[in-house]
Amino acid sequence: MTRTVLLRPPAPERAAAERAAARAAGGRSRAGTRA
Structure with missing residues (x-):
């Protein structure tokens, strides 16, 4: 569900969040791995 929501709306605000x-989590989130 979260993946679909993140992939559907290309919102820079979501990426920033x-x-x-x-x-904050120490760069262990998938966002940190992606960036």
Whole structure:
């Protein structure tokens, strides 16, 4: 579900939020791995 929502709307805000979350988690999130 989350994947579809992230892939459907190409919102830069979502990507930024995922990056921030990955940074807060120590860069272990898939966003950190992707970036």
